[in-house]
Amino acid sequence: MAKPCAGLEVLIVGAGFAGLTAAIECRRRGARVILLEGSKDRRQLGDIISFGSNSGRIFRRWPGVEDALDPICHHSGGLDFYAYDNEFLCRQTWDAEEVWGKRFNGHRGEIHEIVWNHAISIGVDIRLGMKVSEYFETDTGAGVVVNGEKVSADVILAGDGVRSTARTIVLGFEDKPKSSGYAVYRSWMGTEKLKENPLTAWLADPKIDHHAGWLGPDVHFLVATLQEGTACSWVLTHKDEADVEESWSAPGYVEEAIKAVEGWAPIVHAIIRATPEEKLVDWKLVFRDPLPTWISPKARIALIGDAAHPFLPTSIQGASQSMEDGVTAAVCLELAGKSNVPEAIRAYEKIRYGRVHAVQQTGVTNRDNWHKADFDLVKKNPESVKLPREPWILNFDCQQHAYDVYAETVKSLRAEPGARPSL
Ligand SMILES: Cc1cc2nc3c(=O)[nH]c(=O)nc-3n(C[C@H](O)[C@H](O)[C@H](O)COP(=O)(O)OP(=O)(O)OC[C@H]3O[C@@H](n4cnc5c(N)ncnc54)[C@H](O)[C@@H]3O)c2cc1C
Known part of the structure; x- marks a missing residue:
C-alpha cells in the first residue's frame, strides 16, 4: 500500500536535529525528501546536548537508533548539587520520571552522526555544501537558490539554525539577536x-x-x-x-x-x-524575542527548530523542541496531503506556537532560580535548587498530540477572520 505522503516533495534546509527529524519523519511517511546542508562535511562540532523524554521517544521510534545511542550517552541516576563553597545541597534523581520515557544526553557530534546515518539509511537525500541563499514560493510550491541553481518542491521546512536566512524571508526583515x-x-x-x-x-x-x-x-x-x-x-x-x-x-x-x-x-x-x-x-x-510567525505568506515555507525559536540552555529543551517541530510538521503534511500543503503548514504553526513559547520561558525561570538565589536561604532550603521537571513538557508525545488535534486545529483556522477559501 502506498505510504500517506507518497508523491509529496519536501525540501529541508539545514541538517541539525530539526532538519534531520523533519526529514526522517517525512520520509517514514513516504515523501521524497531532499535535505540541503550548508556545511561541506558533517562536522563533529559541539559538546554535551540533552534530549528529554519527550524527544527520547522520537529516537526510539527509529529502528536501531536507541541501541546505537545507549553506549555513547550519559547514564547517571541523579544530579548532585553543591553550593559554590562545596557545601552539599541535595541530590535530584530521575526515578519518578522513568515512566515518562528515556532521556538521551551525550556529545552532539556523536548523536548527530547516528541520526544522520539513520536518515541516509531510509533514503533521505542529504546534499552537503549547499548553502541556501534565497527562498521563493508560488501558489503551488516553493524553492530555494543554492550555488546559483534553483531547487523546488511542494513545501520547504527551513531548519537553518539561530542565524537563519529563511527567517528573514518569512518575516520580511532581519531579526537581530x-x-x-x-x-x-x-x-x-x-x-x-x-x-x-x-x-x-x-x-x-x-x-x-x-x-x-x-x-x-x-x-x-x-x-x-x-x-x-x-x-x-x-x-x-x-x-x-x-x-x-x-x-x-x-x-x-x-x-x-x-x-x-x-x-x-x-x-x-x-x-x-x-x-x-x-x-x-x-x-x-x-x-531573540518570539517571532510573530514561523511561516511564509503563502504558507509553503515553514521555519523549524532554532530558526523559529532559539532556546536558552537552562530550559534543557532546545534540541527536543526542534525535534517535536519536525515530527509535527510531518504529521500535518501527512494528514493534509499534497493538495493541501498550506493548510498543513498553518496547522503546524498553530499546534506548536503556544507550547514552544511556554517551554522557552522555562529557560529564564530555571536560570533565575539558580542565579538570583539568596544562598543563605538556599542553604536553609537546599531542595529549592532542584530543576522543575514538568510533566506537560516531558511526558508528552508530540506525534500523538498532532494526530489528536489536527482536525480541530484546521477547523479553527478555517473559522479565523480572513481565512482563505482554500482553508
Ligand atoms: C555546529 C553546532 C554545534 C552545536 N553544539 C551544541 C552543543 O554542544 N550543545 C547544545 O546543546 N547545542 C548545540 N548546538 C545547537 C543545537 O544543536 C540546537 O540548538 C538544537 O539542536 C536545534 O537544532 P536546529 O536543527 O534547529 O539548529 P542547528 O543545530 O543549529 O542546525 C542548523 C543547521 O543548518 C545549517 N545551515 C545554516 N544556514 C544554512 C543555509 N543557509 N543553507 C543550508 N544549511 C544551513 C547549519 O550548518 C546547521 O547544520 C550546536 C549547533 C551547531 C550548528
Whole structure:
C-alpha cells in the first residue's frame, strides 16, 4: 500500500536535529525528501546536548537508533548539587520520571552522526555544501537558490539554525539577536588529567557516570562524565555583557574561566585547570524575542527548530523542541496531503506556537532560580535548587498530540477572520 505522503516533495534546509527529524519523519511517511546542508562535511562540532523524554521517544521510534545511542550517552541516576563553597545541597534523581520515557544526553557530534546515518539509511537525500541563499514560493510550491541553481518542491521546512536566512524571508526583515547578558564556557574532554588529581579522580569512574553542579550568585557550573569514565563535559554559565556572537567554536581561555569562579570550591578550579585549552569554547548566549510567525505568506515555507525559536540552555529543551517541530510538521503534511500543503503548514504553526513559547520561558525561570538565589536561604532550603521537571513538557508525545488535534486545529483556522477559501 502506498505510504500517506507518497508523491509529496519536501525540501529541508539545514541538517541539525530539526532538519534531520523533519526529514526522517517525512520520509517514514513516504515523501521524497531532499535535505540541503550548508556545511561541506558533517562536522563533529559541539559538546554535551540533552534530549528529554519527550524527544527520547522520537529516537526510539527509529529502528536501531536507541541501541546505537545507549553506549555513547550519559547514564547517571541523579544530579548532585553543591553550593559554590562545596557545601552539599541535595541530590535530584530521575526515578519518578522513568515512566515518562528515556532521556538521551551525550556529545552532539556523536548523536548527530547516528541520526544522520539513520536518515541516509531510509533514503533521505542529504546534499552537503549547499548553502541556501534565497527562498521563493508560488501558489503551488516553493524553492530555494543554492550555488546559483534553483531547487523546488511542494513545501520547504527551513531548519537553518539561530542565524537563519529563511527567517528573514518569512518575516520580511532581519531579526537581530540580543545579548542575554550571559555566556557559557563549555568543554568536552578526556579524563586523563582528572585521574591524576585526588580531588577529581572520582569523576573518571569507569563503572558510574557522574553528574554534579555547583551554584553561586549569577554563576553555575555543571559537570558530567560518561563513556566508562573516559569523557567529561562541563559548562560554566556566567554574566557577560560582551559582544553578541553566535558561534559554537569561539576559543575559551582557562584563566578567564577561573576568574568567573574566583573563591569557589577547589574542585571546580581543578576541573577547569584539567581542561586542555583547545577543548574550551566561549559561547555567548544570545536571545531573540518570539517571532510573530514561523511561516511564509503563502504558507509553503515553514521555519523549524532554532530558526523559529532559539532556546536558552537552562530550559534543557532546545534540541527536543526542534525535534517535536519536525515530527509535527510531518504529521500535518501527512494528514493534509499534497493538495493541501498550506493548510498543513498553518496547522503546524498553530499546534506548536503556544507550547514552544511556554517551554522557552522555562529557560529564564530555571536560570533565575539558580542565579538570583539568596544562598543563605538556599542553604536553609537546599531542595529549592532542584530543576522543575514538568510533566506537560516531558511526558508528552508530540506525534500523538498532532494526530489528536489536527482536525480541530484546521477547523479553527478555517473559522479565523480572513481565512482563505482554500482553508
Ligand atoms: C555546529 C553546532 C554545534 C552545536 N553544539 C551544541 C552543543 O554542544 N550543545 C547544545 O546543546 N547545542 C548545540 N548546538 C545547537 C543545537 O544543536 C540546537 O540548538 C538544537 O539542536 C536545534 O537544532 P536546529 O536543527 O534547529 O539548529 P542547528 O543545530 O543549529 O542546525 C542548523 C543547521 O543548518 C545549517 N545551515 C545554516 N544556514 C544554512 C543555509 N543557509 N543553507 C543550508 N544549511 C544551513 C547549519 O550548518 C546547521 O547544520 C550546536 C549547533 C551547531 C550548528
